[in-house]
Amino acid sequence: MQIINYIQICVFGLTVYAFFNPYIYAVILLDIIKRSEDLQNIIKSITSNGRNLAIFTFLGFIGLLVYAIIAFSNFEQFFDDEGGVYGSTFILAVTSTINLGLRNGGGLGDALKQYPSPDSQAQLYWGRYFFDFTFFIIFNILFIQIIFGIILDTFGELRDERQALVKEIEGKCFVCSQDKNDIETKYILITYQRSEGVALSYIFRTQCISYAVLHYIHQEKKFK
Known part of the structure; x- marks a missing residue:
């Protein structure tokens, strides 16, 4: 409740500030997140697993730093400052x-200059080849897909928890916590006993009395 009040206060403050800066109205449109439960689940799928994402992102940054060192040390001539691929200093290369x-x-290989000749510069060619290929496999395929996988798995867990909660709310009694099917079964049994069950019980008792009377008459005739 306090978080909701805090959000409402922030929205009110932004609304007041929007009178002086109309561009703030674009920020206020984010209020739709508070109104949509699906959007909240999407945000939770990122924030609830933020620690794992942060650790894995930091690991990816270390890997990119290693590749930047390799590129700056061995392939500095392939950086093109005129084309926007700056590599004159180590920071720019990173x-x-x-x-x-x-x-x-295609990874960093698409941004660098063309490959050297495999005939005259075979060692440089194969070094650049494995550099581009491993960069593409590790970062453009595995790294990004793992991040998406973590987010999707978290979203799936939140969705399963939501479905389980809805199932429990719709399928159980708030008072006795019994399943809806059990309650309906007991209700049908009680209704049966109070309606058809009474009639069948009456017929059964009538048959028993008739059998007892016939048995008594048969015994009387036997002794006579």
Whole structure:
């Protein structure tokens, strides 16, 4: 409840500030997250597992740093400052590796200059080949897919918990915590006993009395 009040106070403050800066109205549109339970679950799938995501992202950053060192040490001539792939300094090489390596579909190899000749520079060619190939496999396929997998698994767990909660709310009694099917079965049995069961019981008792009378008459005739 306190969190909801805090959000409402923030929205009110942004609304007041929007009179002086109309662009704030775009931020207020994020209020739809508070109104949509599905969007809240999507946000929770990221924030509830934030620690694991942060640790894995840090591990990925270390891997990118290692590849940036390799690229700056061995393939500095393939950086193109004129094309926006800056590599004149180590810091620029790191930023270019992280930025262009993750955003390009083929990894960092798509951003660097063309391959050297495999005939005249065979060692440099094969070094660049394995560098680009391993970068693409590790980061553009495995790293990003693992992050998406963590988010999707968390979202699936939240969805299962939500479905289990809804099933428990709809399928159990709030008072006695019994299943709905058990309650309906007991109700049907009680109703049967109070309606059809009474008639059948009456017929059964009538048959028993008739049998007892016939047995008594038969015994009387036998002794006579």
